[in-house]
Amino acid sequence: SAVISQKPSRDICQRGTSLTIQCQVDSQVTMMFWYRQQPGQSLTLIATANQGSEATYESGFVIDKFPISRPNLTFSTLTVSNMSPEDSSIYLCSVVGGAGGGNEQYFGPGTRLTVT
């Protein structure tokens, strides 16, 4: 299993600013993902955070807007840049594996972002 923590748990930000969300896992994992969940909606995959290389973005998401870092096998950050009210969402970190291996996917508690 894997225990994931995210910081901050929530934030209210002004439009035009940027917010960096941190994801910390309690064990080394090979794969980390970032998802967005808009109010009342399902989850949308933003990108795969690759350790030691650039993230792989899904259609509709770009690095300039959502830069991602993954400096090691237990940590990643997602930055939401130049925010607008449309970026108000819950952002979730997800990992595959964790202690004991396996291919089950685990999710963090999410970061609730409100842009005013």
Add this chain to the structure above:
Amino acid sequence: LAKTTQPISMDSYEGQEVNITCSHNNIATNDYITWYQQFPSQGPRFIIQGYKTKVTNEVASLFIPADRKSSTLSLPRVSLSDTAVYYCLVRPGGYNKLIFGAGTRLAVHP
């Protein structure tokens, strides 16, 4: 990736068995069927995964017919705490990206 279709919402009462059916007509030979549960203000949680026939764990059962074009998640004797959104996903074996559909919003009433 195969598209999934499931009911938008369902209602049930405490103590009843709930069956949520998911349609995945374009499922491929090496695809697995996975179900996740999401409570409000939490990330999704893995419930069960299967390839064919029946899989059972301490939380639920998953029934998959021979043609694998659908699957049914069965929750025995639900309680109020089972109120959540349930997502059916299809993914190839060894493929780790999860693509979520709309999910089924289950409401359990007293």
